[in-house]
Amino acid sequence: MSALEEPVALPTQRAAGCPFDPAAGLGPLREELPLRRMAYPDGHAGWLATGYAEVRAILADPRFSSRYELLLLPFPGGPEGPLPPAPTGDMTGMDAPEHTRFRRLLMGRFTVRRMRLLTERVEEVTAERLAAMERQGPGVDLVTVFAQPIPALMICELLGVPYADRETFQRQAATLMSQDASLEERGAAMTGLTEYMHALVVAKRAEPTDDLLSDLARESDLTDEELTGLGAFLLAAGLDTTANMLAHGTFALLSHPAQAAALRAEPELAGPAVEELMRYLSIAHTTVRSALEDVKLAGQVIRAGESVTLAIDAADRDPRRFDDPDALDLRRGGSGHLAFGHGIHQCLGQQLARVEMTVALPALLTRFPTLRLAVGPEDVPLRTDMNIYGVHSLPVAWDEV
Template identity: 70%
Template sequence: MQHEPVPGLTELPLARPVGCPFDPPTELGRIREQHPLVRMSYPDGHVGWLVTGYSLVRAVLADQRFSSRYELAHYPMPGLEGLTELPPAPVGDLTGMDAPEHTRYRKQLTGKFTVRRMRLLTERVEQITAEHLDAMQERGPELDLVQAYAHPIPAVVICELLGVPYADRDSFQGNAATTTSADAAPEERFAAYGALQEYMHQLVLAKRAKPTDDLLSDLAGSDLTDEELAGVGTFLLGAGLDTTASMLALGAFALLRNPEQLAALRADPGIADQAVEELMRYLSIAHTGMRAALEDVELGGQLIKAGESVTISIQAANRDPEKFADPDTLDLNRKATGHLSFGHGIHQCLGQQLARVEMRVAFPALFTRFPTLRLAVPPEEVPLRPDHQNIYGVHRLPVTWDQPVTRPEAASLPGR
């Protein structure tokens, strides 16, 4: 097969258009339209590839000839130029494993995250959400939505899922928040992460000795070692907390900046399911992925050689007009089936059904309880997380509303 040369990029485009915090870098769209698979230089000097087209991104994610092991890839973001190679994934980190190791872990966990089981959690998620709405109402009418709502809801849910005792939850959630805090120094974030790892080891030992009704206790009967089980717990904490918290905060920001779409959700809370899928597509908070070719692979008319890194732009793929009509418009009535925000293939997000339940409940509940909710600062003053981090979002979202607010008699999931 004859391979046509393609122009090369000197770096991964990261600059979002000014005043458009929800849109991917404009350069990514131009690249996707001209060369959806393009050569790209990495900060450490490696020359690999960037994939931006929907069909090609999906193909890479589904092809096990592309490895997910961190130590085989080159990091596409700036900031690690002095690092010659990435370390292997920590024990229990499913995203950095290939089969058969990945298969062994995944087999133990898949049955714990079924659609049915996650929907059974809906009532409890509603209770947790209502409790935080009550607290907001008592504290208001001006606060940071990240701290008061977006972060604590998934934090409480993950605590209950893992079986963290009530007495430990404040310190557990505090350390979890510190690991991603913009106000914490790097050494504070590392210390908080280390404390979480140590706590998880102690929690595993406690579950082995005295099982309770939670995920870690269920897994205590598997063939996972104490170290592996603690690693899985730490992985689930990271995968299930920061991502959902970021989606709740950035999603609320996007809805407040698109009042006609927010009006549609308020008018018909029954569209919450498809609204969540569209927000996932539109925002693509886990915007960039990595793979490494294990062998020579033909893709999109090009030859990717064994050992070359492939950077996957989820945000560009989710805005591909060949898959989604008018992709740069947020449309809650869109059927955003097939978006890649939860990944694809064997590494598709294990906890996606839990995340969906949390968002389906939290978005309508927030805007139903506070119909006059609005930003408390100009939108350009909302502090955004930098794009070179793995998860995009806001550090804080100052909001306010008009008093009084009437507390509903009972919360219920739209469409139940």
């Protein structure tokens, strides 16, 4: 067996002082061989895809499954043996045709046009959070005062979930995202979130209001169990990812002051800036698929039943696809990045996330033109223990007038 055929371990440690870059080691592996054998923690010899073309091809190929019970996790310390099937309504762990049935119910409700109609409300919520930051003063944690509340309030209003209950379901969602949580802890969090959502679904069926859950209760053939699971999935998905992009994106901009200055000075740069930040940060850094049959790809044969870990962050830094990929350049636009996924599992809420980020990030930099970190960059706590990367907190300061 040659050196390139020897299974490698998944690199997970980021280089010191490089909070925005993929794990050290992914880049060299990609340049050597963008699809190669990988040793999984349980001894399984599967695959690691790090190249843009390879990752994109696998995401689009129906011969690869995302059903949880077929996957092996690439991270050490996780549960041993097969994973349980996806909970009812969890679209991430479904294949077609079940996935297609759920997605068709939702696609028309998350279109570009519909999400842009929410721009004015996002602007109102953003202004409220900026005022709250100003009241609390320099030293405030951007995560808790700005980054988390904006997407949380928007997804709550969209679904018809009481925002006052956010602490409960945000805690449960965080447990589900934690790599350190045991199966028992994850199960308890899922049970709590499901029970909460079920009570809400029952209430919506009895007295519908003007929101997505009520619309689905009236207009779809979903059972209570299916609507409960789908509602819990949408709520958890809408809370965490955009919040981390707002916080980690701010961290990146404050660490690249010329880029922040450009975004502050050129409002029309907001859209391209969001795409470039998504590409550059790729906070949903890995996902896994399992081959349903033998697949030939990039000169390799992935056998049926073998798991493939897709390094999204490495793919979005592939020099074969992006010029000077390790540079943050808001004028690049980042078009074609894989941070929202690709294929049938491409993020359903991506247009809402784009609206939230396109509004919130420029507004933040404009309201606080002297915004800066209140701690050294090395003291910002990173979410290396979570499935969605970012920062646990981001203390910021500014010059008060």
